[in-house]
Amino acid sequence: MIYQRMSVGRATLWAILAPYLLLPARLSVDLPLIPPLDKSTIPNLAAYLACLFFKGKHVTLLPKDRMARWLIIIYVASPFITALNNPEPIIAGPIFIKGMALYDALSDVIRQLLFVLPFWLGFAFLRSAKDHEDLLMIVAFAGLLYSLPMFFEVRMSPQLHTWIYGYFPHSFAQQMRDGGFRPVVFMGHGLLVAFFTMTSVIAATALWRIHRKVGFFSGGQATLYLMVLLVFCKSMASLLYALALAPLAAFAKPKNQVRIASAMVLVALIYPALRGWDLFPSEMIHEIATSYSAERAQSYDFRIKNEDMLLDKANQRPYFGWGSWGRNRIYDPVTGRDLSVTDGRWVIVIGQYGWIGLFAEFGLLALTILRCARTLRYCTSKRESIILGSIALILGINLLDLIPNNTMIPWTWLVAGALLGRYEQVFYKQRSQSR
Incomplete structure (x- = not known):
């Protein structure tokens, strides 16, 4: 209905956002081969099919930007390698998690495709000011x-x-x-x-x-x-x-907005690296938190210890991770009780798909913000620059929040695709005109 009544851009915005706000949480439909369908995947597929069949719109899968193209390929393809690298089961007391097979490899690739669909939709249909x-x-x-x-x-x-x-x-x-x-x-x-x-x-x-x-x-x-x-x-x-x-x-000036968004992006990229190399000053921050609030310090200490446990396991398979089905988590070897609490998106991705998977996911989101600096040069009005800078701030804080929380939603990918789509529209148009 919304695709019949609205432009393809507006309809896509509502088709991704409204289900996130209204559909039930933590409910999924588990069909053979494809991953469980829930509020983070069903709207993506529905919007894509509506664009394809109701609007007759083709969705470009690979951008012209070479770095973005390779990051998308790695993001989609790396889970296939992850599954092939994890054929053995995990046994912890009464807990038995089967090894991953070709079936799981295909399922994980399909899941990545469904997750990244909003990025492609935003890239294709949200390119204008x-x-x-x-x-x-x-x-x-x-x-x-x-x-x-x-x-x-x-x-x-x-x-x-x-x-x-x-x-x-x-x-x-x-x-x-x-x-x-x-x-x-x-x-x-x-x-x-x-x-x-x-x-x-x-x-x-x-x-x-x-x-x-x-x-x-x-x-x-x-x-x-x-x-x-x-x-x-x-x-x-x-x-x-x-x-x-x-x-x-x-x-703030749009240029400064983009600079601050880029700084947030760099923090989001540097933090996992510092934690992985054990260079992050965790103890010093804990002491500061203790002087401020004992409750906050206890919460911070609990988070850091969980991250340490999960990182220790992730570094046993650092490149492509442990895969899905909870294989990345920590279990008591006797009782099988799940001992881990996964809060931050970054530590979840590292455990499941390794550092390569993290580089692809965070790198693709970060790239769309870093490209905004170039986009600003070709904005034709102050109004357009203000809008671009504000969207960069929104995506920048979302990426930064992926460090303590798992706030990765389809809307995040849609906004990232919109920023990259705008960059390609103005940058390559300008370059073709200058030739």
Whole structure:
């Protein structure tokens, strides 16, 4: 319906974002050969098929940029090698995880293809300055709409997922904070809701700067309202992100916005390397955290110890990892109890697909931001530059947040594809004209 009523760009934005906001969390359909289908894969496939059959649009799979092309190939193909390198089972007490076979190799490749589909869709159909402005508008407008169930759950506790889908997708205790509740709605966890709200704040701030309304609200009114909503989400990290980035989106030069986004990207790339080489000053940070808050220090120490355990196992197969089915996790050799807690996306990827898999995934996302510096040179208006810089900030903080959390969602890939698509459109057009 949305592809019949909207342009292909707007329809794709809604087709990827709306299911993430509305479909049930932690529910999947497991079919033969293909990986389990859930809210992170079904919308991608649906949007791709709609573009292909309803709009008759061809989706380019490989960009012209040579580095991006190789990173995509490695991202899709490396799980095949991972599966072939893990034929033996894992046995820990009563736990038996079968070895990986050709069937699993094909399944993992299909899963990577489904995950990266939004990147290709964004690259193909969100290449213009107007498309990027629509991207910010839809994120901000979706934040305003989503505020209604969010405020309901702040007051009544997270109940909507249980009432509508029949189960609660996570620990209810984790959603209780400061004598109240974090809203969860249909995302699965209050931290994900807070991060989405923070993204909406940045988008609304950018729209306020270019004097664009968000629905019936001015950009400034939408920004203020969403910031108040973010406070009720009770997530310190997302609130700090918003307090740091909203002024940048409102006042900083686009060139500086891209520089700061690039700096966040470099931190996201350097941190795993420092942890892998045991060069990160974990003990010093723990001492600082202890002087600030014993509870924060304990949480940080727990996270670091888990990362150390997972890294030790990952480094037993450093290049292509241990594969899927929980083979990357740590199990008690007697009881079989799972001893690991995987929070950060980076440590999950290293355990499953090794350092090569991490290089492909993080490298591809980082490249789209680093290319923004070139894109800015060919922007034809200040309005376009502001929009590009704000989107770079949004993707940059998303990539940085993959260090402590697993906030990788289809929307992340869609935004990355949109940035690379815009880069290729303006850069190669300019280069062809200069010849």
